[in-house]
């Protein structure tokens with residue numbers, strides 16, 4: 001089982017959204033996914049509950065936040081039942097974060113690339129590195145840029161990328177664009193693929209330009225999620241080969 005943790009002490013940095021996009025695309029590629037929702041807000045648990053209420057299949061094994069005492073037992077219990085475990089952390093630095101890092105093959109730190117957010121993300125990197133030192137092993141980690149502009153690379157984004165390179169902090173090549181579809185999946189317990197299918201049905205019979213206006217951003221959202229997932233899966237298999 002590969003374990004991927006989303007960490008960043010800053011709330012609203014994009015952890016839960018990025019975790020869900022990854023989960024859906026890994027599942028779509030045929031692997032099984034368990035998710036540990038460690039945020040007291042329980043966004044992912046609620047997403048699953050919404051689906052269950054509507055009689056829709058819940059494609060992941062979603063587990064609510066275990067407490068510190070039961071965290072490691074919960075991870076052990078999941079081991080062997082899923083190909084991937086995705087841990088979505090809450091936006092604070094606590095003991096659970098250290099436990100989660102200790103169980104991870106990869107820690108991803110999403111943030112919007114602005115100087116202020118970059119400072120918080122750097123703190124998350126330090127946390128991962130310190131946890132690694134405590135365990136006498138290095139834990140693979142990478143920053144990821146999220147909520148970026150689809151059309152242009154801002155100067156902030158360029159500056160932050162340069163700075164991370166100068167400081168030897170790995171950053172995923174794929175950035176996640178700011179897209180309305182990524183917010184909508186949480187509104188009614190949707191998968192991105194379902195939003196796309198629904199939109200395709202709705203635009204049947206309308207003009208080509210109207211179809212394009214609706215479908216283009218959704219197709220782009222889907223492609224972005226796929227590219228990012230591919231990069232993460234590749235990273236994990238490279239790491240495994242190197243181990």
Ligand SMILES: Nc1ncnc2c1ncn2[C@@H]1O[C@H](COP(=O)(O)OP(=O)(O)O)[C@@H](O)[C@H]1O
Pocket residue numbers: 008010011012013014015016017018091146147148176177178179180182183
């Ligand atoms: N790529 C994205 N495009 C559009 N909105 C996003 C994106 N990533 C996150 N958001 C929005 O930003 C807010 C915080 O995101 P969330 O994933 O809940 O962060 P966290 O889990 O770190 O608190 C939410 O309103 C979410 O819909």
Ligand SMILES: [Mg+2]
Pocket residue numbers: 012015016017039043088089090
């Ligand atoms: Mg969250």
